[in-house]
Amino acid sequence: MxxxxxxxxxxxxxxxxxxxxxxxxxxxxxxxxxxxxxxxxxxxxxxxxxxxxxxxxxxxxxxxxxxxxxxxxxxxxxxxxxxxxxxxxxxxxxxxxxxxxxxxxxxxxxxxxxxxxxxxxxxxxxxxxxxxxxxxxxxxAQYLAAARERDFLSAALEGDVKAQNHEQIWQDLMNIGELELLEWAEKSPDTQFGEWLQLAAISRNPGLTLDEHLQAVTEWQKQHPLHPAAITLPGGLALLSDLAANRPSSVGLLLPLSGPLEKTGKAIRDGFMAAYYESLNKGYDTPQVTLYDSQLYRDTSLAYVQAMMDGTQWLVGPISKPHVQALQDKDSLPLPTLALNYGDRSETGTTPANLYQFGLAAEDEAVQIAEKAWADGLRRALVLAPEGNWGERIYAAFEERWLQLGGEIGEHRFYPNRQDYNPEIKALLNVDDSQSRYKLMRRLLQQPTEFEPRRREDVDWVFMVALPQQARQIKPTLAFNFAGDLPVYATSHVYSGEADSRKDRDLNGVRFCDVPWLLEPSELHTSVENAVPGGQGKYARLYAMGVDAFRLLGRIRQLEVFPSSQMFGSTGALMLDSERRIHRRTECTVFRSGKPRRLAAD
Missing domain, CATH: 1.25.40 (Serine Threonine Protein Phosphatase 5, Tetratricopeptide repeat)
Structure with missing residues (x-):
């Protein structure tokens, strides 16, 4: 054959x-x-x-x-x-x-x-x-079908292959949203696969604290004691009890509570403390928290001295990139530290062993958009990104992952910050070339000819990096230049975080991925929204980051011991790489009637 x-x-x-x-x-x-x-x-x-x-x-x-x-x-x-x-x-x-x-x-x-x-x-x-x-x-990216195939096969496997298959079922299910898992579990009652889905839905719930997660998993095990996942808990779930028993009892929060970054620091602080009080009010063990204003320390080392004098076991912060870079360049740190930003990638790959870095990196979103578009069957992209270091970093992360997947980039353009984006978009779509060919033909024929401008036909989607005000102009301009049929994907920056159907109706059809905090409102989100005068507004994602910073303290060991494990938090699915940098995968959505609407994972 x-x-x-x-x-x-x-x-x-x-x-x-x-x-x-x-x-x-x-x-x-x-x-x-x-x-x-x-x-x-x-x-x-x-x-x-x-x-x-x-x-x-x-x-x-x-x-x-x-x-x-x-x-x-x-x-x-x-x-x-x-x-x-x-x-x-x-x-x-x-x-x-x-x-x-x-x-x-x-x-x-x-x-x-x-x-x-x-x-x-x-x-x-x-x-x-x-x-x-x-x-x-x-x-x-058909993860449900993959997990079902592996579950059906599992009984026939042995040894290392069986163990690897067991873990891969879990990893596949972790790529499916909580609501989808619950929906499919209802369609598969009283089956081994349906019970897999139930356990996965528990772990995919971003609203569960460490204690609630442990309690839910323990109850599931009691209900299904003979299930393969009950006998061998996947994805580091077996560590939950140990994590709960050994979380830090004293935490220092090092944030800018005055100065130019005051609002940023206070939003993260309020999210952190909201998660703290939620845990405290539910009767779970919570650490003592001490606040430090980073603006009061000319050198971060002085903040460490004060924190150690106060008996602090962990330090959360700082958020300034130069401060994080300074920590990363040190040989060692006196306390385990969860920095709330990222330093530059180390050329040697070595950083202090107890430094962990967590932030809302736009590069993670660019990688996820590449993977989402590829899974949707798209293969050749056009890219629009703003001029400057920020836009170039996002484009570089996208380009690396997109080409790695096997995709192609028809063309990319960095646009300046101005009111009229038509020149860049016409050039990107080759509409100018179409009009130039028409003028040449008319001159050669020396007589009037019928003409309908056209865009290039060698691409099947657009990746757009833009803030809301820019995106609201770029999307209609794409349609004006005959690209209204091209799917448009964007980073979360396209959404202000506040639903406004009047302003965002021009973004209808744009797909983007954003933090669960905004797309799946929880009781904690509602309580924070009500407690903040005027609501969270454009700082909403920072409140979510504060919530996850609190919850990560009890989970970092799980992410480190099991590199494939994830924590499902308010900012997305969090994973730790070999340099102890935390990466995110967020929830995907699309603008319909000017508002974000959740996209099914499968």
Whole structure:
């Protein structure tokens, strides 16, 4: 049986594969008997070895990440007469290769071929096919289907493969929103998969404190004692009891409570203290909190001295990037510290072992938008971002992730801060070129001709980085320039945080991802909104950041011990990387009738 090999390997880099096959002597009639030099990593021993040995060689190449060799070896294999089981093995290896190089369409074709060969598959091959199908679902961001496939297969697995599959079910479910999990759980009552969904919904609830999360998981275990996830709690859930027992009892909050950043500091402080009082009023253990005004310390080291004299166990803050950078450049810190901003990436990758960094990084949103657009089937983007360092940083993060996924960028433009964005948008859409061609044709023909301006047709979506006032002008200008049919995705900066259907009706159809604090109002959000004169306004996301800073103190160890684990908070799903920087994934939404409306995760 023959199928398509990865185009990325056979086009361009491997345009000479047919020549290689002719000169490498693979046993076809008419092959020259004169010795040939090995080409492109395929030596004579590989060409002459038997099919089982060649299958083993391909598997070894894939295991070692040698995708170039694996592609060529697969091409050799496809020229042979194969038994049905060998065809299955070949297609399994080809599917692995396609998924490794992000060729999901080609992988789907291989999986279709494997479906036809299922009557000939061994028990092990059936399991391998199901695992690859689950991986394909994950590559397509179809996490519910992936988790269901893995759950169905789990009873047939053993050892490390079973344990890895167990954890991957959890990771898949953690990519689905709480409400979707609950909806699907209702459709799967009294089933093992439905119980998985219930447990996942508990962990995806951003309103639960550490104690409430522990209580809910313990109750779920009592109700389903024989469930695989009750026997082996996934994603670091087994740590919850230990985390609750060993959280800090004394915390220092180092924020600018005066000076130019006073409003920012006080918003974070009020969010932090709102979470503190919520926990206290529910009867849970809460740390003693001491406030320090960072404006009163010319050197952050002096704040540490004061905090240690006060018996502080953890320091939360500062928020100034220069202050955070100064902490990051130190060899060590006297106290575990949760900084509320990010320093520059360390060239050496080394930072103080007890420094953790958490903020509302726009780069995280750019990465998420790239992944969301890719999952939605979009492949070629136009990008509009503001001039300056901020816009360039967001674009760089987007570009890296988008190209990594396999997407293309038709063009990008950095626009100046002005009232009229039409010149940049016309140029971005090549409308100017259309009009220039018309003028040239009219001059050549020397007579009137019919003309309808057109935009470029080689792109399928727009990534827009803009503040609300800018976005309200850019979106209609895109439509004016014949791009009203192109989906527009944006970072959360497109939304002011306050619903205003009159001002935001021009943003209808714009997709963006934002903090759950704004999109899924909770009791805590309501109490803060009512307590703040005039409401939270444009500082709402900072209140959410304060809430999560409080809750992170009890969870950081879980995120560190289990790198794939997440804390679902008011600012999004929080994860810790190897440099102890916390990254966020937020909730996706779309403007309809001038207001954000939640998008289903699946």
């Amino acid at each position: 023959r199928g398509n090999v990865p185009e990325a390997w056979l086009n361009g880099m491997f345009r000479g594969v047919s020549l290689v096959l002719a000169t490498a002597c693979i046993g076809l009639s008419g092959c020259s008997s004169s010795p040939q030099q090995p080409s492109l990593g395929i030596d004579e021993s590989t060409v002459s070895q038997g099919t089982p040995a060649l299958l083993a060689q391909i598997r070894q190449s894939l295991d070692g990440g040698e995708f170039r060799n694996a592609a060529l070896q697969l091409q050799l294999l496809q020229e042979r007469q194969l038994t049905p089981q060998q065809q299955i093995s070949m297609n399994l290896l080809a599917t692995r290769l396609h998924l490794a190089v992000n060729e999901t369409d080609a992988a789907a074709e291989r999986l279709d071929a494997l479906s036809e060969l299922m009557p000939y598959a061994s028990v092990q091959q059936e399991s391998d096919i199901s695992l690859l199908r689950a991986s394909w679902y994950e590559a397509m």
